[in-house]
Amino acid sequence: MAAHRKPKQRSLSGSTARTAATLALVGAASATVFDGTGHADPRLSPAEVKSKVDSLYREAETATEKYNGAKEKAEKAEKTLRELRDTAARKAEKLNSARNSLGSYAAAQYRAGGIDPSVQLALSSDPEQFLDRAARADRAGSRQALAVGDVRKQVQEMDRLRGAADERLAALRARQAELKKHKKTITGKLGEAKRLLSRLTADQRAELAGAEGREGPGGDSRASRSDARAASPGAAKAPNARAAAAVSYAYKAIGSPYVWGATGPNAFDCSGLTQAAYRSAGVALPRTTYAQIAAGERVSRSQLRPGDLVFFYSGISHVGLYVGNGQMIHAPNPSAPVRLAPIDQMPFAGATRVA
Known part of the structure; x- marks a missing residue:
């Protein structure tokens, strides 16, 4: 039984996951032990x-979508909090100015308040002028009352x-705690997948990589691009320019x-990937799979056209971009790059037409 050790932090960003060797390097944040699953x-x-690695990847992807949703909500809470603070600062400045004006008026009233108006009238050398001033003071008093x-x-x-x-600050802190929890889940699942793969020999990892490549087009990035060039006419069959642009972006990806x-x-x-593809076409999609499936018109599998979003698994935890001929472009998992693949590779859950 292997001893529990905490591997060093690693980044996914440098990994292209294109070869069998990359399968052994399931890079993702830290490879910490998750829920006591360190005994492979x-x-x-x-x-x-x-089979176990695929299961871990699916669980990590579910947690990733939850992380994405929490991050989106945290960013909105942070933006609202900044706006509230900016508004409060401007209103505080206006309030201080109004208070200063009232203070000046109150001081003037205090200085004149000790003399009865009838006495002021009697002492005045110009009664008419005094009465005129008194009328103006009364109107000014009404304005000050409004102030x-x-x-x-x-x-x-x-x-x-x-x-x-x-309230927004409390919501932001709650989202930040949620982000931390989902990140721990993701890195734990990916770390366990990495440990499982590291127990295989180089030949066994090569065998697995070959098997994965045979399950669908695009096992190798060069093969993927070759398959993509062969299939790319599907982009011309998209129902409109926005869908065609999204498909074109996906092929280039x-x-x-x-990551x-x-x-x-x-x-x-x-x-x-699907969000970026439609963003390139000028369409704003939500961030998560479970929000994207509600972002357009639901279509059946038999009605699929290039540019439709296709979803998989009962929890709607995976999405790809349909490109025609029963194929999609999707970002599978940390051991495989963006690729062309058949939509029957995973349990189909539904489809949405965005544009």
Whole structure:
């Protein structure tokens, strides 16, 4: 039984995952032990290792989509918090100015307030002028009363803004804690997959890489690009220019590495690829698979056309971009780059037409 050791932090960004050797280097953040799964049986066959690794990849992808959703919400909370603080700062400046004006008026009233108006009239050398001033003072008093009411409203608005900012700050901290939890899950699953693969010999890893390549077109990046060139006329059959542009982008992305949480232009996770493809066409898609499936018109498998989003597994944890002839372009997992693959490679869950 292998001893528990915490491998050094590694980055996915440099891995292209194009060869059998890359299968052994399932790069992703840290390879920490997750839920006590650090005891891989060295007697597992290569096929059993592949099955376990595929399962770990699916679990990591589910956690990745949750991470993406939490990150999107955290970014929105942070943006709202900044806007609230900016608004509060501007209103505080306006409130201070109004308070200063009221203070000046109150000081003037205090200086004249000790003399009864009838006495002021009696002492005045020009009664008409005094009465005129008194009338203007009365009107000014009404305006000041309105100003007092306005200041009161501004104070109440400041209290509301502070309360809203506190709520957004609490939401942001909750999302940050959620991000940390999902990241731990992802790195744990990918770390365990890496440890499983490291128990295989170089020949066994090469055998697995070959088997994965035979499961669908695109096992090797050069083969993927060759298959893509052969299949690329499918882009011309897209229902409209936006779908065609998304398909074109996806073809150009073939061979790019899978990196969880990435949205391009040089690396992608599954929903990051579809989001980037449609972003290039001027269409804003949500960040996660479970939000993307609701972002357009649902279509059946028999109605698929190039540019449609195709989803897999019961939890809607994987997505690809349909390109015609039963094929899709997708970002599979850390051991494989963006590639062309048949849609019957995974359990089909549904499809959406975006544009």
